[in-house]
Amino acid sequence: MNGLWLVARREIVTRGRTKAFVIGLVVSAVLVAALAFLPKLFSGPDSYTVGLTGAQSQALVPALTAAAKDTKLTIREFPDETSASGAVTAGDVDAAVVDGRRVLADGEVDDELGLLLETANQTVQTQRQLSEAGLDPARVAAAMRVAPLEQVSVGADARYAGVRVGIASLLVMVLFFLLIYSSMYVAMGVVEEKGSRIVEILLTSVRPWQLLGGKIVGLGALALANMVVIIVAGLGAAAATGLAADLPPGMTGIVVSALFWFVLGYAFFAAMAAALGSLVSRQEDANSVLTPMTMLMMITYLVAYFAAVQPDSAVARILSLVPPFSSMVMPVRMAGGEVLVWEIAVAAVLMLLATAGTLMLGARIYSRAVLRTGARVKLSEAMR
Numbered sequence: 001m002n003g004l005w006l007v008a009r010r011e012i013v014t015r016g017r018t019k020a021f022v023i024g025l026v027v028s029a030v031l032v033a034a035l036a037f038l039p040k041l042f043s044g045p046d047s048y049t050v051g052l053t054g055a056q057s058q059a060l061v062p063a064l065t066a067a068a069k070d071t072k073l074t075i076r077e078f079p080d081e082t083s084a085s086g087a088v089t090a091g092d093v094d095a096a097v098v099d100g101r102r103v104l105a106d107g108e109v110d111d112e113l114g115l116l117l118e119t120a121n122q123t124v125q126t127q128r129q130l131s132e133a134g135l136d137p138a139r140v141a142a143a144m145r146v147a148p149l150e151q152v153s154v155g156a157d158a159r160y161a162g163v164r165v166g167i168a169s170l171l172v173m174v175l176f177f178l179l180i181y182s183s184m185y186v187a188m189g190v191v192e193e194k195g196s197r198i199v200e201i202l203l204t205s206v207r208p209w210q211l212l213g214g215k216i217v218g219l220g221a222l223a224l225a226n227m228v229v230i231i232v233a234g235l236g237a238a239a240a241t242g243l244a245a246d247l248p249p250g251m252t253g254i255v256v257s258a259l260f261w262f263v264l265g266y267a268f269f270a271a272m273a274a275a276l277g278s279l280v281s282r283q284e285d286a287n288s289v290l291t292p293m294t295m296l297m298m299i300t301y302l303v304a305y306f307a308a309v310q311p312d313s314a315v316a317r318i319l320s321l322v323p324p325f326s327s328m329v330m331p332v333r334m335a336g337g338e339v340l341v342w343e344i345a346v347a348a349v350l351m352l353l354a355t356a357g358t359l360m361l362g363a364r365i366y367s368r369a370v371l372r373t374g375a376r377v378k379l380s381e382a383m384r
Contacts (some may be wrong), residue, residue, distance in 0.1 A: 003206035007214020012221055014186070023224055024181075032230045033237035035170065047072035049115050051096030053084045059128075060097060063120035071116070100124070126273035164248055168308035168336035171258060174230055174326050176301040178262065180294070183269040185279035187290055189215060190370070195281045196312075199370055208367035213359075216270045220263070227262055231255055257344075258331045261351075265327030268355045269293060272360035278370040279377045289376065294326065304328035311336035321347045323354030 015021055052060065052075060064073060076093055078084040081104075084096035086105045094113055096104040103109060103117060130136075193199040204213055235251075276289050302323055307316035311333045320329040320339075326347040333339050369377045 003210035004214045004217065007202075007206060007211055008218035008221070011189075011215055011218025016222055017218060019200065021222065025229055028133045029227060029229050029233035032170075032174070033233045035234070035237075047074065048095075048110070048116070049074040049093045050077045050113075050117070051078050051084045051087055051093040053091035053096065054080055056299055057097045059124045060100060060117075063123040064116060067116050067119045067123070071112070072117070108365075118138050133334040134239060138299060164336045165308060167248075167254065168311065168321075168332045169305070170234075171254075172278060172301065172304045172308050172332055174227070174330065175258070175262060175304070175331065175356055176264065176297070177229075178223055179265050179269055179328075180297050182219055182266055183273040183297075184290070186215060186219055186270045187286060188283065189219070189275050190277035190366070191280055191286050194370055195283070197373065203371070208370065209363045212271075212274055212363050212366045214266065216274065216359075220266050220270065223266055224259070224263065231258070237367050254331075254335045257334050260348075261331040262329050263281035264348075264351045264355050265324060267323050268327060268351070268358050269297060271359045275365040275369075278366045281373045285376055299382065300328050301323050303334045306334055307332045311339075317343070318347035321350060323351045326351045 029071065048071065050064065050073065052299055061075060061345075064075065075093045076087070077235075078087060078096065081098050084098060085104050088096050088106050091106070094105070095109050095117065097117065098104060099122070103114075109117070187298060193202070199211070206214070272293050273290065276293060280286055280289050303315070303319050307313070307320065307329045310316060316329060319325040320333050321343065330339070330347045334344070373379075
């Protein structure tokens, strides 16, 4: 085991200091953090400035103030329509109400602001018409004020359905790119060591399984650190933008499960990548020999993306139990909705067995093919 940890430490120190890893770590954290700010950037402004002109428009002030609630609303008065129109054109106000009948805007009125103006106008017009009909608006409003119906969900809590779909979709992308990036890194490292024949020197001091295991553990630690940085950056940005209040309960379980399934998925695909990479001696041949693994990962990604949208579908439930699909589909299902405990247990046991089998098979292929330089070694030949 000392040889394995020695190789793992070498991979962590060597790869962790490269500019590519550091830049990739920073870029991935920035991108995930930026995603948390997108809803705030594309949403309407938190404050509006509304211009009023004419006697009829003054009646809108109390109604606008009541309708604004959490939105900051600034009201400016103008002597006539010409000055109000000039203020709108200059951008001094977002919209101007003329005589309680027309709304002046530079283009289309913002949806939220338009709703505020429409709500205030309906309130004022309703009170005026009630007064003209000889009815007391206050008594009518009190008579129309009834308790809302109590909503009781007999199924799963759907309040966070949209947020869960968003978290699951983001998790799909993060898992896929980290898994394929890390696995390709393992394969390229194996091909590089074999092509330069450094592996022959390394194997004089450590056994093949120690060299393979150390490479997988070392690069896996870096990939896990990348995953942790992304999660911390995402949660930190969500807290900074106020989106953390909208996150569903049980986020700790979602994060822990994502890390657990990522480790299993990485071990599975990294062992496969190392075994396939050991069959060739040139970087030019690596892509062709890794095609089966990349195709399998693409199919897993597509299934996981489908599960993010429909976590309770039959396809998602079945494939979340089948390795290696479970490495991405199960954490996505857990983020997107409720999953039975026995399903998680079965999927974890099957994935653990599949990962152990892949590691054993990958170590056998690696030990038989890594010292055979030159022409590409056939997989069937390495198996025999």
